Amino acid sequence: MSDDVKSEPSEELDFGDVNEEKFSEDYWCSYTKQNINAQNDVHVFIGACPVEQLKKNKDIMLVDDLRGEELWGMHKIVQRNISVERVDSIVKEYLRTKNKPIKFFPAITVVLLPVENNQPKEYYSNDEEGFLSIDGIYAKNPQKNVGGVLKNFPAKLKWSVNKVAALVVDGQHRVKAVRDYYDTSGQGAGSENSLPVAFVVFDNKHDLSVIDSTRQLFIDINNTPKRVSEQKLIFIDDRNILRRLTAKTLGVLDAGDQSDDPYQEFEDKQCFFDTGDVSFLNKYLVGEDGNDDEELKVRYRSHDSLFPWEVTHIMTLHEEIIKKILLADKEIVDGLPSLRKLSRIIHRNTGSFVEAAAADDLTDVKIKNKTDDLRSKGLPEGEVEVLRRLMYINQDFRQQLELVDNDAEGASEEIDENKVRLERALNSEKSFEYPVKSAMEITNGGTKKVIEIVAGVFGRLKFVREINDLFFNGGSGVSKTQLFRYVAHSKQKYSGLASNENEKRAISLEGFFESNDVADKEADALRAKTQEMLDKKNDNILSMLVGQQALFGWLALKDNENRGNLSFLHANYCNLVDKVNSLYDSGFFSKSKKLSLSLFGEEFKFSAFEGLLLKGERMAPGANNAKKAAYFIDMVCNGSYKRKQVEASPVGSVRQFENIIKSMGSRGYAFFSDKKDVQEISEELISNFDISQLIRRDDVEKLNSKDVTIAVKESMAKKALGALMLKKVVDEYYPSAKPSIS
Secondary structure: OOOOOOOEEOOOOOOOOOOOOOEOOOEEEEEEEEOOOOOOOEEEEEEEEEHHHHOOOOOEEOHHHOOHHHHHHHOOOOOOOOOHHHHHHHHHHHHOOOOOOOOOOOOEEEEEEEEEOOEEOOOOOEOOOOHHHEOOEEEEOOEEOOOOOOOOOEEEEEEEOOOEEEEEEEOHHHHHHHHHHHHHOOOOOOOOOEEEEEEEEEOOOOOOOHHHHHHHHHHHHHHOOOOEOHHHHHHHOOOEHHHHHHHHHOOOOOOOOOOOOHHHHHHHHOOOOOOOOOOOOOHHHEEOOOOOEOOOOOHHHOOOOOOOOOOEEHHHHHHHHHHHHHOEOOOOOOOOEOHHHHHHHHOHHHHHHHHHOOHHHHOHHHHHHHHHHHHHOOOOHHHHHHHHHHHHHHHHHHHHHHOOOOOOOOHHHHHHHHHHHHHHHHHOHHHHEOOHHHHHHHHOOOOHHHHHHHHHHHHHOHHHHHHHHHHHHOEOOEOHHHHHHHHHHHHHHHOOOOOOHHHHHHHHHHHHHHHOOOOHHHHHHHHHHHHHHHHHHHHEHHHOHHHHHHHHHHHHHHHHOOOOOOHHHHHHHHHHHHHHHHHHHHOOOEOOOOEEEEEOOEEEEEOOOEOOOEEOOEEOOOHHHHHHHHHHHHHHHHOOOOHHHHHOOOOOHHHHHHHHHHHHHHHHHHHHOOOOOHHHHHHHHHHHOOOOOOOOHHHHHHHHOOOOOHHHHHHHHHHHHHHHHHHHHHHHHHHHHOOOOO
């Protein structure tokens, strides 16, 4: 049964009268001990703690329970680290939620610490009757113990609250949330509920500090098994539609799918090859942080730490493209994924019906009839559930609106609050969580368009094709087998490096050469090829996060002009990307290719995206800049640079036209204002350029007036300069982009 000293059976379970001290409740536990390559044992009693004993001033203590002098001493061990926001989230989003079929809290970890005069003690005191001869801690099996408590056998544990503090070192937020919930829910003490608990006791040795051991345990627990990162959940969460779409974009198979795994084939053949399947993006081309915990930095925000062959980052795909662009309902760059948009993608007619529905159209009976009709038309159950959720969320919204007295004071504010609640419900993470089977039906149905658009766009982009050609064929003295081995080795070993791309490339190359037998000539060729790839990447705006936000924002803009349910984009992305590739070939997306604008014999050189995504040679990230750039791409593709041309474009373009010329013009004005004052710049613009077709007549008059303030004149000069720069860009690149797709 055990390797512990045997014990004689006994009917006696009482601990006896131990100096009439105040004791904790009795806890029935199973005892074990751990020692995995450690210098000392850790003794663990696995049991359950009733909710009542988790309350303040009961057996189980949080650091926040301690009085000032106690807290000061306890800071030798753990710091206060309870987040009010996190506790509130557990209470509101988990404990109070009634629609979950099950709820479960993992075990909390509690250390039994020796205390004296309200302060933690460095070492245990001795008492032959105590467990491990520790004064204040007592444990017995249902047998008379001779040499110790039997392992893996029921035991009763208790401790003297005068001599021992039971301190939570893992699960503090769970305990505080349970306390808050039962204190405010009106459900009494919750006596029928309990939490699993692991009581920890250290070896009773004169050279083993309990304070140091507890501190180490606290640090290890709170720093090693951190919350799983979103990029890890993408590959393991089969229930969340958003994560599932990203995973399938990278070729992850459904559970139970026996299809050939392309990544296993790459590994088996030790090379990349063209699978002929354009429905997924090779994950070797996609950067990851090599970290499974939630400590995810924002390096991917500019793609500065990608390997030279990586064309995007997994979180760019997941957060910025799929969630904030393709599944966003209104915004084209920085929106929120919406159940409304998901529903339109699955079944546009039902989505449109719900948006226009009155409360009478969304009764329980009519919702049931509608869902039955959808089933009869062959819609899978998972997709029916998406539409059913949309109808019930809107039903609640319509019913709440009917309760508003439109004539009452504050009615408009109440209506606005209801609209906010509606959008919050439609954008909620819960709206995208389904049973595994339903999630499979959803992602293999109408929303498969999302996967095919993302994978198809990246697969068709010329700069990605250039990398794929190298992967498939090798070249420049580098064999495709050696290239595969280098890429696979680097992804496995160095993805988590926080270095910039130059350092990351150098470290990964030298690490590969140390681990593999590579001839000098091939090593030099690999160095040269990766440097060439890096140089091209750094010059290509489409390699950058903000450039990809702008590109997919433009694609979403085109789709929104045509029903906005991704059907147009799914049917036309090849033609649209071909247009992008033509612009790429002409240098439109190059940071280094410059155009010029001359005033007073001074020449201002600028790239196409100057003031939008670039400030000189530096990238200018951010969703607002990406949104302006999306409209800018549309203007170039349509040959639009005059205000009247833009006025005939989709709603919102005029405002974006103003934003674009102001942003571009600010860069031009910064250059020319070093040479001339604003009056001289204005006179030069009026005299030598026909700007009346480019900006508003009122703006031209203000530019020409001597009665406006300097600030106003500067603003008009920036507009005029920006309009001239836009005209230069359109004149240069429109021939590459036409004919336009409308």
